[in-house]
C-alpha cells in the first residue's frame with residue numbers, strides 16, 4: 001500500500017507544538033510578530049498571504065500585512081523594508097516573490113535585516129546554511145525534511161534526486177540533505193532543464209523531490225517501485241471549476257502513486273508545511289532577538 005503523506009496533519013502538529021513556545025515568549029512580553037509584504041497583486045501570493053494570516057491567528061503570532069502599489073518605484077518598497085527592520089514588534093517578515101519587473105528581487109533581499117529574514121533568502125543566511133550553520137532554514141526545504149521525518153524515511157546513505165535548481169527550493173534542499181547531520185547524509189543529484197536523461201536520474205533514486213514548477217512533469221514511468229515521492233509543485237492550471245483553476249503538482253499523481261511507496265498530494269502536501277515552517281522561523285527569530293530560550297519542534 002502506498003502511503004499518502006498528509007502535509008495538513010503534520011503542519012497542524014507543528015503549529016500545535018509551536019504554541020507553547022509562543023506563549024512563553026508572550027508571557028515575557030515578547031509575542032512573536034510576522035509581517036508580509038506584497039508589491040503588486042500576484043493572485044497566488046494574495047492567497048498565500050491570506051492563509052498565513054489565518055495560521056498566525058491560530059497559534060498566537062501577531063501578524064501585519066503591508067501592500068505596496070505595483071507601479072510604485074523600488075524606493076517605496078525599500079522604505080517599507082527599512083520600517084520593518086526598525087520595528088521591534090516585527091521579529092520576522094517576508095517580501096512576497098515575484099515582485100514587479102522593474103524591481104530587482106536580489107536587491108530587495110539584500111536590504112532585509114538578516115536577523116528578520118524568515119524566508120532564509122538573504123545572502124548571509126544562504127552562506128550560513130551552505131556552511132552547515134543555518135540560522136533560518138528556508139521554509140519549503142525545511143518542510144520537506146519534516147515530511148520525510150514524519151513518514152519515517154531515513155535518508156542517510158540514500159540516493160535523493162531533486163528535480164529543480166531554484167534558489168528557493170532545489171539549491172537549499174540539496175545543501176541540507178548532504179549535510180553531516182541526523183537529517184542529512186544523503187547522496188544528492190540535482191536535475192534541471194538541461195539534464196540529459198532526467199528519467200534515468202529519477203529511476204535511480206530512492207527518493208525523488210519534484211520542484212520545477214512544471215505541471216505533471218514527473219510520471220509513473222520515471223519512478224522505480226518503492227520510491228518516496230515528494231511533490232513541491234503548486235501549479236495553478238486553468239480548469240472548469242468555481243475558481244477557474246485547479247492546483248496540480250509537478251508529479252502526475254495517478255500513474256506515480258501506483259509505484260511509489262509514499263507520496264505527497266497536491267494540495268495538502270508540501271504547501272501547508274511551507275506555511276508551518278514560516279511560523280517556526282518566526283518563533284525562532286523572536287527567541288533570538290528577545291534572548292529568550294524556547295524549545296522548537
Ligand SMILES: Nc1nc(=O)c2c([nH]1)NC[C@@H]1CN(c3ccc(C(=O)N[C@@H](CCC(=O)O)C(=O)O)cc3)C=[N+]21
Nearest residue numbers: 045047048094095096097119234267268269271272274
Ligand atoms: N518570499 C516568498 N516566500 C514564499 O514562500 C513564497 C513566495 N514568496 N511567493 C509565493 C510562493 C508560493 N508559496 C506557497 C506556500 C504555501 C502554499 C499552500 O499552502 N498551498 C496549499 C493550498 C493552496 C490553495 O488552496 O490555494 C496546499 O498546497 O495544500 C502555496 C504556495 C510560497 N511562496
